Amino acid sequence: MCDGLSSVAAVEAVLVRLRARDRAGRSPEQLGEELIQLRHCCDLLELEFAAVAAEFDQTDEYELQGSVSPVSWIRHHCNVSGHTASQAVCVGEQAQELPQAVDAVSDGRIGYAHLALLASTARAVSTVTGSFDEAPLLELAKEHSVSRFRHDCEHARHAADAAGFLATQVDAVELRRLELKTGEDGAVFLRGVLDREGGAAVRAALEPLALRCGLGDLRPRERRLGDALVELSRHGLDAGVAAGRGSQRVHLQVTASVETLQGLPGAPAGEMERAGPIAATTVQRLACDASIRRVLLGPDSAVVDVGRARRVPAASTRRTLELRDRGCVWPGCDRPASWTEVHHLRHGAHHGVTEVPNLVLLCHRHHWMVHEGGWQVVRTDEGLVTIPPVARYLPLARAPNRPRVP
Secondary structure, eight states: HHHHHHHHHHHHHHHHHHTSSSTOOOOOHHHHHHHHHHHHHHHHHHHHHHHHHHHHHSSSSSHHOOOOHHHHHHHHTTTHHHHHHHHHHHHHGGGOHHHHHHHHHHSSSSSSHHHHHHHHHHHHHHHHOOOOOOOOHHHHHHHHHHHHHHHHHHHHHHHHHHHHHHHHHHHHHHHHEEEEEETTOOOOOEEEEEHHHHHHHHHHHHHHSSSSOSTOEEEEEEEEHHHHHHHHHHHHHHHOOOOOTTTTTOOOOOOOOOHHTTTTOOOEEEETTEEEEEOHHHHHHHHHHHEEOEEEEEETEEEEEEOOEEEEHHHHHHHHHHHOOOOOOOOOOOOOOOGEEEEESSOOGTTTSSSSSEEEEEEEHHHHHHTTTEEEEEETTTTTEEOOOOOOOOOOHHHHHHOOOO
């Protein structure tokens, strides 16, 4: 015991000296070689950690110290994740069954990460078949990256136990979750988990919508994915994909006064179902391409009259725009017409007409940029021109006799 502790202390002392060395003056090639050597040293330490973790797993020391399991003790006292702790125990337990793989890590032919995948596969397969041949997978580990080798191990598990492999996927589907929580400012926080198939479907749907829209699109990837999720949801609503009642589609309902729609000073915010108060500029954007119903209220806020809902613009106008514009008119945007919204160059609340010369098709992102983002789209003799805002965000809605930029 004392010899073991003194050996570990000696290694620790060497590592301290190593970290204190002068790292200046080395070429990129030397840095690369050193990284390879350091990674191999880390792999050897991981091997030793796994061996000791497996030995510790066979004791009751964790219970004497109040932990619920050896993995829990290792996670807490060694400052690692539960996955790392259980992985170390697994590698240590399977080491005797994987002598060739352990030797391959020792001489640097594969990494410890390869061995960890191989060990978990060996445990899963041997539980079903009673034995495991490491040679075929070891050869693949020498050739493939860790991510590719993970697929190799999955195939091996399926070949040995297709029913168990399916059960794992079924369990993953049962674990699908999505939480939507609203913060104090109305922002919605998402948290969830998807199985591999569900996650692949979501990625496949969002990735094309999350591509950059030209050279001027400086949004980080996380923002682009968030925008893509909103755009995908709005497209589903517009296409009538969401189930409604009877023949009525599920959609977003916005309530606003005429003053709010016009962006007049002192007007209240609009109200959106499931969202609460929204800015007048957002109301204007949504009203560009929506069904509008007139509701008259009395002095006591009682409903006096409800008019018939009318589509702005009409279906025939929309078809004409689709034939003319073919898609989003923003320079460099490739969204097709089916993924666009109708935009009034001069808003209807400010006496702009809902006629083809005053209308263009914009995708959800560029429509947002024109209203909330402060950009302008102007028709000139040379065609449509986009004008960037002076300020990044404009708190004022577009209103008569009020400039678009401060």
